[in-house]
Each structure stands twice: as structure tokens, then as C-alpha cells.
Amino acid sequence: MDSIKEGKASIKAGNGVFFNPKMKKLRDMSVLFVKALNKKQPASFLDCTAATGVRAIRYAKEAGIRNITTIDMNKDAYKSMRKNLSANNVKAKALNMSIQEYANTTAEKFDIIDLDPFGTPSPHVFDVMKISKDGTVLMITATDTAVLCGAHEAACMKTYGSKPMHNELCKESGIRILLNFISRNAAVFNFGSEPLLSISDMHYMRVFVRLSAGAKEALASIKENGFACFCGSCRNFSLSKGIAPKLSPKCANCSKAMEPYGPMWLGKLQSKEMIGKMLKLVNDPYEGEKELRMMQGELDMPFFYSIPRMTKSLHMSSVSPEAVRMRLEKMGIAATRTQFDKDALKTTGTVSEVIKAIRPNRV
Ligand SMILES: C[S@@+](CC[C@H](N)C(=O)[O-])C[C@H]1O[C@@H](n2cnc3c(N)ncnc32)[C@H](O)[C@@H]1O
Ligand SMILES: [Zn+2]
Structure with a gap:
């Protein structure tokens, strides 16, 4: 041996x-x-x-x-x-x-x-x-x-x-x-x-x-535990802390039905x-x-936006996550990469702000 x-x-x-x-x-x-x-x-x-x-x-x-x-x-x-x-x-x-x-x-x-x-x-x-x-x-x-x-x-x-x-x-x-x-x-x-x-x-x-x-x-x-709702159409998510929270099953961005998941630590x-x-x-x-360096720099808040998934749902060609991150920063919105997905961003911004940063030329 x-x-x-x-x-x-x-x-x-x-x-x-x-x-x-x-x-x-x-x-x-x-x-x-x-x-x-x-x-x-x-x-x-x-x-x-x-x-x-x-x-x-x-x-x-x-x-x-x-x-x-x-x-x-x-x-x-x-x-x-x-x-x-x-x-x-x-x-x-x-x-x-x-x-x-x-x-x-x-x-x-x-x-x-x-x-x-x-x-x-x-x-x-x-x-x-x-x-x-x-x-x-x-x-x-x-x-x-x-x-x-x-x-x-x-x-x-x-x-x-x-x-x-x-x-x-x-x-x-x-x-x-x-x-x-x-x-x-x-x-x-x-x-x-x-x-x-x-x-x-x-x-x-x-x-x-x-x-x-x-x-x-x-x-x-x-x-600190609760539920997350996810929109499979526009990739939006919403969070509700608590054992019996009020969930909003309708997506605030695209009005489609969201799916609830959990309970999970939020x-x-x-x-x-x-x-x-x-x-x-x-x-x-x-x-x-x-x-470790990635985790140190990462915004510590639940969930993120996968940029390829979002461009797909917007019927667009691919955009670099780094370019989106920089545009969000210019808009005054914090955004970082995440350990969970190399092509995604964690951000304090909303899904509509992320969409705006993905396609800045659309009004
Ligand atoms: C994945 S191995 C541990 C590997 C080790 N930590 C390492 O880094 O090399 C899991 C070990 O847990 C032991 N084990 C499984 N269930 C157990 C239990 N209920 N009580 C004590 N030991 C248990 C198994 O016999 C096995 O040796
Ligand atoms: Zn939606």
C-alpha cells in the first residue's frame, strides 16, 4: 500500500x-x-x-x-x-x-x-x-x-x-x-x-x-429563510422571507406566472x-x-442574472457579461461576477435595469 x-x-x-x-x-x-x-x-x-x-x-x-x-x-x-x-x-x-x-x-x-x-x-x-x-x-x-x-x-x-x-x-x-x-x-x-x-x-x-x-x-x-419565485420567461426572480410569506406569482416585469421554490436560506x-x-x-x-477571491468580491445577496439566458429570452445575439457589468456600473448600479455561474451577474439592479444594460440602444 x-x-x-x-x-x-x-x-x-x-x-x-x-x-x-x-x-x-x-x-x-x-x-x-x-x-x-x-x-x-x-x-x-x-x-x-x-x-x-x-x-x-x-x-x-x-x-x-x-x-x-x-x-x-x-x-x-x-x-x-x-x-x-x-x-x-x-x-x-x-x-x-x-x-x-x-x-x-x-x-x-x-x-x-x-x-x-x-x-x-x-x-x-x-x-x-x-x-x-x-x-x-x-x-x-x-x-x-x-x-x-x-x-x-x-x-x-x-x-x-x-x-x-x-x-x-x-x-x-x-x-x-x-x-x-x-x-x-x-x-x-x-x-x-x-x-x-x-x-x-x-x-x-x-x-x-x-x-x-x-x-x-x-x-x-x-x-432569514423564505421563498424565491422565478420567471422562466424573462429570468426575473423575487424573494419573500418568512415561514408563511405572501408570494407574488405574477412576474412584475413580464406578467407571466412565476414558480415558487423553497424554503431556502435568503x-x-x-x-x-x-x-x-x-x-x-x-x-x-x-x-x-x-x-476565494471571487467570493470576496461577490455581492452577497440572493441570486443572479445569467446573461446568455437573458439574451436568449430577448432573442438577441450574445453579449459579454463584463460589458453588461460595466454598463450597469455606469448607470450607478452595483454588479459583480458570481462563483455560481461564470456568465452571470449579481446586481442590486432590477431585471429591467439589467435588460437596459444588455441592450443600451433600445428605448
Ligand atoms: C466521504 S468519507 C469521509 C472522507 C474524509 N472526510 C476525507 O476527507 O477523506 C465518509 C466516511 O463517513 C463514514 N460514515 C458514514 N456514515 C457514518 C455515520 N453515521 N457515523 C460515522 N461515520 C459514518 C464512512 O464510513 C466513511 O468513512
Ligand atoms: Zn418575467
Whole structure:
């Protein structure tokens, strides 16, 4: 069995133990994130789905985390993580049990929790709240992106209790559905949720959420959830926060019927301060730096306009998104690119202002 080197970790995966080298970029980002959290030592860290233990080893050796617990319900993964932790001289409490069993039997509460299961994290989120406390930071991955992005609408309604989008906004709405789910589970335990970083890349979504204890905080987060209506004809969207908001099913721009989606998180997705701290910590060339810079510059508000989709619906030939962005700026309207679609713009402008910027010569 060959050794795999990643960051300062040197590990062996072993038969049937999960390790995906393609997730390095995301693990690097998580290491940067944990470093940027700059938790007072000894911060306690739990990897609920440790597999080889690679994350724990990297957080210990690269971010100085000392008080580590790793669990995995798979026997071979448990054996592999124990060997790897010891070969890397990382002290940790390694356990062979499920998240559910652990969360229901321990009295410990952690500062940082990593949850990276196969597919959906949904069956584990409730249990993770039981081992959280004020200030806990959760790092949660979902790889059931086809479900969150609306390829399987029924599965999303069943798993997350939300109606997903299946259009150009689906990646962002997928992240927002995941955050709605997390914030609702957090609120049951009287935690408010604050997303510090949210990424959609390749086949995964990953969110980094800080919990704050208090009934007021929990309610404030619940009020950040709501519904989005989308017009399939002119690509307009409207947002309504609240559990039972008034929806406007008629498009204010073209009067066609809009389709409601959600519930989903309509609050902020990022902490610019956190992204700034992470960027300051980048020393060596880092594959994810481009994404971090994109997120740092991006307007943090729900949804965007895909310029190719809009020119298509206007029966026009293509226009460069950058040209549209510059015209909006000249009109005094803020607009930025977005991580969710390289040909789209997030803007404080309305759909009719974006249309005006797409075809400036039409009155
Ligand atoms: C995708 S892998 C984790 C990969 C790892 N985080 C990494 O970066 O290499 C998911 C792991 O979660 C474990 N797992 C799945 N469900 C679990 C549960 N309910 N409790 C504990 N471990 C679980 C699996 O055995 C598997 O080793
Ligand atoms: Zn419309």
C-alpha cells in the first residue's frame, strides 16, 4: 500500500477506506479556514466522518489543533485512521462508532465539527447539534448535488423539506436549501446560524456555519429563510422571507406566472472578514485562491442574472457579461461576477435595469 502525501499529512488509505485525492482543493480550503478561525488553544475538534483521518492530521499539523476526536462507524476506516494518526504523531481520541451513537452518549461539546459523509448530510445534522455549543463552527459537505439542484425534485422535498430549482440558479438555491435545513435543525436546539463560507464546486457543496446560543438568535436565523419565485420567461426572480410569506406569482416585469421554490436560506452566504483572513494566510500557490477571491468580491445577496439566458429570452445575439457589468456600473448600479455561474451577474439592479444594460440602444 503506497503512502499518499497531502499537505503535511502522509497517509495510507487501506482496503475499502474512502480517500478521494480530488478533494484536496476543498481540504486545503478547510485547513485555511480552521487556521483563520484562530481559535484559542486548546480548541476541541471532532471529525465525525474521519475515514483515513486525513483532515484531523492536517488540522493538527497545519492549523495547530490539539484536542482531537475522530470517529467512523466503518471498522476498516477506524483501523486506518488509528494507524495514520500514530504514524503522523498526532494525538487523538479515535472511536469506532456512528455519529448517532456518539452524539447520544457523550457529554462533550466541540468548538469545531467536520461532517463529510457519503451523499447527504441530512440524517446527521440533528445529532451534530447535540454536541455543539455557543460558538461551535460546523463544516458540512453535501455531495447529493443532483438532489439539491433539482434533478430529483421529490428526493429534495423528502430529504430537505424544500422544493428545489432546476434552472440556472440551481447551484445557489441548492446551497441555500442546505443552509435552510441546517438553520432549522440548529433552531430546535436554540442556536442561531451564521454562514461564514459557502462553496459549490464540482460534485459537492460545503458550508461553514457558526452557531450562537440563544432563543433570540435561533428565531432571527429562522427569519432569514423564505421563498424565491422565478420567471422562466424573462429570468426575473423575487424573494419573500418568512415561514408563511405572501408570494407574488405574477412576474412584475413580464406578467407571466412565476414558480415558487423553497424554503431556502435568503441571508448572507459568506463572511468577507473570514475570507480576507484566509487570503492573508495563503503562502504557497493554492488552487482554490481564485474561488476565494471571487467570493470576496461577490455581492452577497440572493441570486443572479445569467446573461446568455437573458439574451436568449430577448432573442438577441450574445453579449459579454463584463460589458453588461460595466454598463450597469455606469448607470450607478452595483454588479459583480458570481462563483455560481461564470456568465452571470449579481446586481442590486432590477431585471429591467439589467435588460437596459444588455441592450443600451433600445428605448
Ligand atoms: C466521504 S468519507 C469521509 C472522507 C474524509 N472526510 C476525507 O476527507 O477523506 C465518509 C466516511 O463517513 C463514514 N460514515 C458514514 N456514515 C457514518 C455515520 N453515521 N457515523 C460515522 N461515520 C459514518 C464512512 O464510513 C466513511 O468513512
Ligand atoms: Zn418575467
